[in-house]
Amino acid sequence: VRRTAADRRVLDAVKYARMLIPDYARGAHRVTRAEVGELCAYNRIRIHRVAMRTPAILTPPFGGAHRLFLATWLHTGAELYVQLHENGHVICGDADEPTVLHFDGPLPEAEEVADLFALSGIVTASECAEGPAYVEQRIRELAPLEDRGWQVYRVPALAPKLIRMKRLIDEWL
Protein backbone atom coordinates (compact mmCIF):
# COMPACT_ATOMS: atom_id res chain seq x y z
CA VAL A 1 0.00 0.00 0.00
CA ARG A 2 1.44 3.37 -1.00
CA ARG A 3 2.06 5.65 1.99
CA THR A 4 1.16 9.33 2.07
CA ALA A 5 2.88 11.94 4.25
CA ALA A 6 -0.02 11.68 6.71
CA ASP A 7 0.33 7.88 6.80
CA ARG A 8 4.00 8.28 7.73
CA ARG A 9 3.11 10.62 10.55
CA VAL A 10 0.64 8.11 12.00
CA LEU A 11 3.15 5.27 11.59
CA ASP A 12 5.86 7.32 13.32
CA ALA A 13 3.49 8.14 16.18
CA VAL A 14 2.54 4.45 16.61
CA LYS A 15 6.22 3.50 16.54
CA TYR A 16 6.87 6.08 19.24
CA ALA A 17 3.99 4.78 21.37
CA ARG A 18 5.33 1.23 21.04
CA MET A 19 8.52 2.28 22.83
CA LEU A 20 6.35 2.53 25.90
CA ILE A 21 3.46 0.20 25.05
CA PRO A 22 4.94 -2.59 22.88
CA ASP A 23 1.52 -3.92 21.84
CA TYR A 24 0.07 -0.56 20.87
CA ALA A 25 -2.13 -0.97 17.75
CA ARG A 26 -1.08 -4.60 17.51
CA GLY A 27 -3.46 -7.56 16.94
CA ALA A 28 -6.11 -8.02 19.63
CA HIS A 29 -4.60 -5.53 22.04
CA ARG A 30 -6.83 -2.63 23.08
CA VAL A 31 -5.04 0.15 24.90
CA THR A 32 -5.92 0.32 28.61
CA ARG A 33 -6.59 3.26 30.85
CA ALA A 34 -3.35 2.62 32.74
CA GLU A 35 -1.37 2.59 29.49
CA VAL A 36 -2.88 5.87 28.38
CA GLY A 37 -1.94 7.31 31.78
CA GLU A 38 1.65 6.13 31.24
CA LEU A 39 1.68 7.68 27.78
CA CYS A 40 0.49 11.01 29.20
CA ALA A 41 3.21 10.90 31.86
CA TYR A 42 5.85 9.99 29.28
CA ASN A 43 4.77 12.84 26.99
CA ARG A 44 4.62 15.20 29.96
CA ILE A 45 0.91 15.90 29.68
CA ARG A 46 -0.57 16.97 32.99
CA ILE A 47 -4.31 16.53 33.25
CA HIS A 48 -6.63 18.98 34.97
CA ARG A 49 -10.31 18.15 35.32
CA VAL A 50 -12.45 21.23 35.04
CA ALA A 51 -16.18 21.93 35.21
CA MET A 52 -16.47 23.67 31.83
CA ARG A 53 -18.48 23.49 28.63
CA THR A 54 -15.55 23.02 26.23
CA PRO A 55 -14.73 19.28 26.15
CA ALA A 56 -10.94 19.66 26.16
CA ILE A 57 -8.18 22.25 25.91
CA LEU A 58 -4.58 21.25 25.25
CA THR A 59 -1.87 23.85 25.77
CA PRO A 60 1.76 24.07 24.68
CA PRO A 61 4.15 23.16 27.49
CA PHE A 62 4.53 25.51 30.43
CA GLY A 63 5.60 24.87 34.00
CA GLY A 64 7.31 21.70 32.78
CA ALA A 65 4.35 20.05 31.03
CA HIS A 66 1.63 20.31 28.45
CA ARG A 67 -1.66 20.94 30.18
CA LEU A 68 -4.75 19.03 29.14
CA PHE A 69 -7.92 20.48 30.61
CA LEU A 70 -10.71 17.91 30.43
CA ALA A 71 -14.37 18.66 31.09
CA THR A 72 -15.69 16.74 34.09
CA TRP A 73 -18.82 15.72 32.14
CA LEU A 74 -16.88 13.70 29.55
CA HIS A 75 -17.91 10.04 29.37
CA THR A 76 -15.10 7.66 30.47
CA GLY A 77 -14.65 6.22 26.95
CA ALA A 78 -14.69 9.66 25.39
CA GLU A 79 -12.13 10.87 27.92
CA LEU A 80 -9.81 7.98 27.10
CA TYR A 81 -10.13 8.72 23.41
CA VAL A 82 -9.52 12.45 23.91
CA GLN A 83 -6.39 11.71 25.96
CA LEU A 84 -5.03 9.43 23.23
CA HIS A 85 -5.92 11.92 20.50
CA GLU A 86 -4.12 14.72 22.34
CA ASN A 87 -1.12 12.44 22.89
CA GLY A 88 -1.08 12.05 19.11
CA HIS A 89 -0.87 15.83 18.72
CA VAL A 90 1.95 16.06 21.26
CA ILE A 91 3.91 13.21 19.64
CA CYS A 92 3.53 14.83 16.22
CA GLY A 93 4.67 18.20 17.58
CA ASP A 94 1.35 19.91 16.83
CA ALA A 95 1.09 21.32 20.35
CA ASP A 96 4.49 22.96 20.56
CA GLU A 97 3.01 26.27 19.63
CA PRO A 98 -0.38 27.83 20.28
CA THR A 99 -2.87 26.88 17.60
CA VAL A 100 -6.58 27.37 17.33
CA LEU A 101 -8.11 24.87 14.97
CA HIS A 102 -11.04 25.87 12.82
CA PHE A 103 -12.89 23.24 10.89
CA ASP A 104 -13.20 25.47 7.92
CA GLY A 105 -13.53 23.18 4.94
CA PRO A 106 -11.74 19.85 4.93
CA LEU A 107 -10.53 18.40 8.20
CA PRO A 108 -6.99 19.58 8.94
CA GLU A 109 -4.50 16.81 8.35
CA ALA A 110 -3.13 17.10 11.89
CA GLU A 111 -6.59 16.23 13.27
CA GLU A 112 -6.95 13.19 11.07
CA VAL A 113 -3.47 11.98 12.00
CA ALA A 114 -4.28 12.32 15.71
CA ASP A 115 -7.63 10.57 15.17
CA LEU A 116 -6.05 7.63 13.36
CA PHE A 117 -3.26 7.35 15.91
CA ALA A 118 -5.81 7.21 18.76
CA LEU A 119 -8.26 4.87 17.01
CA SER A 120 -5.55 2.43 15.97
CA GLY A 121 -4.87 1.84 19.66
CA ILE A 122 -8.55 1.45 20.53
CA VAL A 123 -10.03 -0.61 17.69
CA THR A 124 -8.55 -4.11 17.38
CA ALA A 125 -7.45 -5.98 14.25
CA SER A 126 -10.33 -8.47 14.44
CA GLU A 127 -12.85 -5.61 14.64
CA CYS A 128 -11.28 -4.02 11.56
CA ALA A 129 -11.60 -7.34 9.71
CA GLU A 130 -15.41 -7.07 10.04
CA GLY A 131 -15.53 -4.16 7.58
CA PRO A 132 -16.22 -0.41 7.59
CA ALA A 133 -19.81 -0.55 8.88
CA TYR A 134 -18.79 -2.53 11.98
CA VAL A 135 -15.71 -0.37 12.54
CA GLU A 136 -17.91 2.73 12.38
CA GLN A 137 -20.20 1.23 15.01
CA ARG A 138 -17.24 0.32 17.25
CA ILE A 139 -15.78 3.84 16.97
CA ARG A 140 -19.12 5.25 18.10
CA GLU A 141 -19.13 2.87 21.07
CA LEU A 142 -15.49 3.26 22.05
CA ALA A 143 -15.14 7.00 21.43
CA PRO A 144 -18.62 8.31 22.25
CA LEU A 145 -18.09 12.02 21.65
CA GLU A 146 -21.29 14.00 21.47
CA ASP A 147 -19.97 16.58 19.05
CA ARG A 148 -22.16 16.63 15.93
CA GLY A 149 -19.19 17.06 13.58
CA TRP A 150 -17.65 13.91 15.07
CA GLN A 151 -20.85 11.88 14.86
CA VAL A 152 -22.02 12.95 11.41
CA TYR A 153 -18.86 13.61 9.42
CA ARG A 154 -15.71 12.34 11.06
CA VAL A 155 -16.68 8.83 12.19
CA PRO A 156 -18.02 7.63 8.81
CA ALA A 157 -14.95 9.03 7.04
CA LEU A 158 -12.54 7.57 9.58
CA ALA A 159 -13.79 3.96 9.48
CA PRO A 160 -12.34 2.98 6.06
CA LYS A 161 -9.21 5.03 6.72
CA LEU A 162 -8.65 3.20 10.00
CA ILE A 163 -8.92 -0.19 8.29
CA ARG A 164 -6.34 0.93 5.75
CA MET A 165 -4.09 2.33 8.49
CA LYS A 166 -4.19 -0.93 10.44
CA ARG A 167 -3.02 -2.72 7.29
CA LEU A 168 -0.19 -0.22 6.94
CA ILE A 169 0.81 -0.66 10.57
CA ASP A 170 0.98 -4.43 10.13
CA GLU A 171 2.92 -4.04 6.95
CA TRP A 172 5.47 -1.42 8.02
CA LEU A 173 5.98 -1.76 11.77
Next chain:
Amino acid sequence: MTIRRWQDELPSRLTTDNRKRLLAFMEAIDVASRGVVRERKPAYDDSAEMELLDMLGMPEALRRMSGHVPAADLAAAAMQLAVDDGWSAERRDRLAQLCFEMLERAKDRG
Protein backbone atom coordinates in the same frame (compact mmCIF):
# COMPACT_ATOMS: atom_id res chain seq x y z
CA MET B 1 5.74 34.77 8.31
CA THR B 2 4.76 32.00 10.65
CA ILE B 3 3.63 32.31 14.22
CA ARG B 4 6.50 30.06 15.23
CA ARG B 5 9.03 32.44 13.75
CA TRP B 6 7.30 35.27 15.56
CA GLN B 7 7.57 33.47 18.83
CA ASP B 8 11.24 32.75 18.30
CA GLU B 9 11.87 36.43 17.88
CA LEU B 10 9.81 37.61 20.81
CA PRO B 11 11.29 37.87 24.26
CA SER B 12 9.46 35.50 26.55
CA ARG B 13 8.28 38.27 28.86
CA LEU B 14 6.96 41.56 27.55
CA THR B 15 5.13 44.41 29.19
CA THR B 16 1.42 44.44 28.54
CA ASP B 17 1.70 47.53 26.32
CA ASN B 18 4.40 46.04 24.16
CA ARG B 19 2.54 42.79 23.91
CA LYS B 20 -0.58 44.64 22.80
CA ARG B 21 1.36 46.49 20.12
CA LEU B 22 2.86 43.30 18.83
CA LEU B 23 -0.47 41.58 19.01
CA ALA B 24 -2.13 44.31 16.96
CA PHE B 25 0.46 43.75 14.29
CA MET B 26 0.08 40.00 14.47
CA GLU B 27 -3.65 40.32 14.16
CA ALA B 28 -3.16 42.08 10.87
CA ILE B 29 -1.51 38.95 9.54
CA ASP B 30 -3.80 36.12 8.61
CA VAL B 31 -1.66 33.03 8.68
CA ALA B 32 -2.98 29.95 6.98
CA SER B 33 -1.04 26.72 6.67
CA ARG B 34 -1.92 23.04 6.40
CA GLY B 35 -5.56 24.04 6.18
CA VAL B 36 -5.41 25.44 9.69
CA VAL B 37 -6.40 29.06 10.00
CA ARG B 38 -4.72 30.79 12.91
CA GLU B 39 -6.37 33.97 13.98
CA ARG B 40 -7.41 35.97 16.96
CA LYS B 41 -10.59 37.96 16.97
CA PRO B 42 -11.24 39.85 20.21
CA ALA B 43 -11.85 43.52 19.59
CA TYR B 44 -12.47 44.48 23.21
CA ASP B 45 -10.50 45.54 26.25
CA ASP B 46 -8.88 42.28 27.22
CA SER B 47 -6.37 43.63 29.74
CA ALA B 48 -7.74 41.33 32.46
CA GLU B 49 -7.10 38.36 30.20
CA MET B 50 -3.63 39.66 29.43
CA GLU B 51 -2.69 39.95 33.08
CA LEU B 52 -4.24 36.59 33.84
CA LEU B 53 -2.23 34.94 31.10
CA ASP B 54 0.92 36.65 32.31
CA MET B 55 0.23 35.20 35.75
CA LEU B 56 -0.12 31.76 34.26
CA GLY B 57 3.27 32.21 32.63
CA MET B 58 1.92 31.28 29.23
CA PRO B 59 0.84 34.58 27.72
CA GLU B 60 0.86 33.55 24.09
CA ALA B 61 -0.71 30.15 24.43
CA LEU B 62 -3.90 30.89 26.30
CA ARG B 63 -4.22 34.37 24.89
CA ARG B 64 -4.82 32.93 21.46
CA MET B 65 -7.50 30.75 22.94
CA SER B 66 -9.15 33.60 24.76
CA GLY B 67 -11.16 34.62 21.73
CA HIS B 68 -12.31 31.07 21.02
CA VAL B 69 -12.75 29.30 24.32
CA PRO B 70 -15.70 30.74 26.30
CA ALA B 71 -14.47 33.19 28.96
CA ALA B 72 -16.12 31.12 31.70
CA ASP B 73 -14.22 28.01 30.60
CA LEU B 74 -10.95 29.89 30.45
CA ALA B 75 -11.54 31.20 33.97
CA ALA B 76 -12.48 27.74 35.26
CA ALA B 77 -9.37 26.20 33.67
CA ALA B 78 -7.13 28.90 35.16
CA MET B 79 -8.62 28.49 38.63
CA GLN B 80 -8.29 24.71 38.50
CA LEU B 81 -4.69 25.06 37.37
CA ALA B 82 -3.95 27.33 40.33
CA VAL B 83 -5.36 24.72 42.71
CA ASP B 84 -3.62 21.74 41.06
CA ASP B 85 -0.27 23.55 40.88
CA GLY B 86 -0.52 24.69 44.49
CA TRP B 87 -0.42 28.45 44.00
CA SER B 88 -0.18 30.65 47.09
CA ALA B 89 -3.43 32.05 48.49
CA GLU B 90 -2.37 35.57 47.55
CA ARG B 91 -1.67 34.63 43.94
CA ARG B 92 -4.93 32.71 43.76
CA ASP B 93 -6.85 35.70 45.07
CA ARG B 94 -5.38 37.91 42.36
CA LEU B 95 -6.20 35.27 39.76
CA ALA B 96 -9.77 35.00 41.01
CA GLN B 97 -10.14 38.76 40.78
CA LEU B 98 -8.85 38.78 37.22
CA CYS B 99 -11.18 35.95 36.27
CA PHE B 100 -14.06 37.89 37.77
CA GLU B 101 -13.13 41.00 35.74
CA MET B 102 -12.81 38.90 32.62
CA LEU B 103 -16.23 37.33 33.14
CA GLU B 104 -17.86 40.67 33.88
CA ARG B 105 -16.52 42.04 30.60
CA ALA B 106 -17.65 38.93 28.76
CA LYS B 107 -21.13 39.45 30.24
CA ASP B 108 -21.12 43.10 29.11
CA ARG B 109 -20.25 41.99 25.62
CA GLY B 110 -23.14 39.56 25.72
